Amino acid sequence: MSNESLTEWLGKTPLFAGLKHEHLVALGGIAELKNLFRQGLIFSEGDPGNGFYILRDGKVKIFKLSPEGKEQILHVFGPGEPFGEVPVFAGSNFPANAVCLEKSSLVFFPRSAFVDLITVNPALALNMLAVMGRRLRQFTEMIDALSLKEVPGRLATHLLLLSKKPGQEKDFELELSKTQLAALLGTIPETLSRVLGRLRQEKLIRLEGSRIIIVDRDGLEELAEQGRFL
């Protein structure tokens, strides 16, 4: 039962989201659960990459120590995020240290078992590549959207992006609160609210609560390209 829910949980993890159930089960089979307390050492710089982790709960910092002993934090990971996978996949050593910032539980995938898994089951590797490829593409588009100068352009691009997911051609639910969307777009709720209002006024979209209906896709695309109203 515990194992059941682990499998399920793995499927929600960015690294594995979208994998077939059989693959998730196989992964669950080789996973080892580890619980650490605050300050618990996960790995040190130079350790051989003999396995990677997905953080189930808690918080982990990745950091390097300068010769003078000063700590340079490279990253802080939260639940669901994988870490250490790059050196493990690449077959190199860990380039930094990892320590728990708080009581954390980790899912550990030993390299050897993982390699065996994909050797026996190349479809798993392909699926993981597919998962990552998809995310990579989404991120690329996201970065495109965010590098527009003005908020209306960023918003329009983002809306078009959302509308390209299958099954939401012309209308969709915002999966983020407007406040969160504002932060994502690099702005604040007030501005977002005004810009949405303006888009509605210009009849490019319609709003029904947290549902957005695209009324004039061409108009939106124009806005997305030009970055400003005409």
Add this chain to the structure above:
Amino acid sequence: MSNESLTEWLGKTPLFAGLKHEHLVALGGIAELKNLFRQGLIFSEGDPGNGFYILRDGKVKIFKLSPEGKEQILHVFGPGEPFGEVPVFAGSNFPANAVCLEKSSLVFFPRSAFVDLITVNPALALNMLAVMGRRLRQFTEMIDALSLKEVPGRLATHLLLLSKKPGQEKDFELELSKTQLAALLGTIPETLSRVLGRLRQEKLIRLEGSRIIIVDRDGLEELAEQGRFL
């Protein structure tokens, strides 16, 4: 010789950058070169994903046709970019059409040969996973940086990001022109120039042509978090 340079070129491609030479050679071995003219059809919606492409030269559009025959462009790819890999890796059909926007040359990787390759050579799959994992992480951080409200914060975050690549702890060359960097950060050269000037004035960085030296990392990090000068 032509093949020689293909191998080399593949190594510069985002999908394969960082792979070991032997892997690149193996990939070059199964690649097929295709040349198409403007309007040339690469694949259609519903076609089985029997192989994926990397665009060597030219421009390709990915689009869907609505029932009324209206074309909805999902993406335009340029040289170096892979396309069609997600459905191929996932073992599904192409969800859209692909046509050349101009005379283009493509590198085609047949699915079966590719699958054979990674079956025989799981290290290739691992390496590709490593490549994509690394890029994914970079993109995540990039998106973080871009979603800060103000330019100084976006710039500071971006500089810290660059400084985390190995071998450039405190100083590094800009790999983009300042104009391009401005566009990437969602601003314009004038603003970037002024902000860089301000950062220098505040003694957070030093400028030597296109080389940037981080003088006060803590100051930069503060700026990156707060998003504005104190």
Add this chain to the structure above:
DNA sequence: CGATCAGTTGACAATACTCAAATACTGTGG
């Protein structure tokens, strides 16, 4: 019903963009 919180609206201030012009920088041809 009062409290809290997301969302909206208004007035104002700060930031960033536009336009214009000066100044470096680069590569080319003489």
Add this chain to the structure above:
DNA sequence: CCACAGTATTTGAGTATTGTCAACTGATCG
């Protein structure tokens, strides 16, 4: 090696956009 054209970067002044602060609405929840 120098002059020149073309491009990239910097600087200045004015304006537009966006963020801040504050007040208000509406929904949710105990």
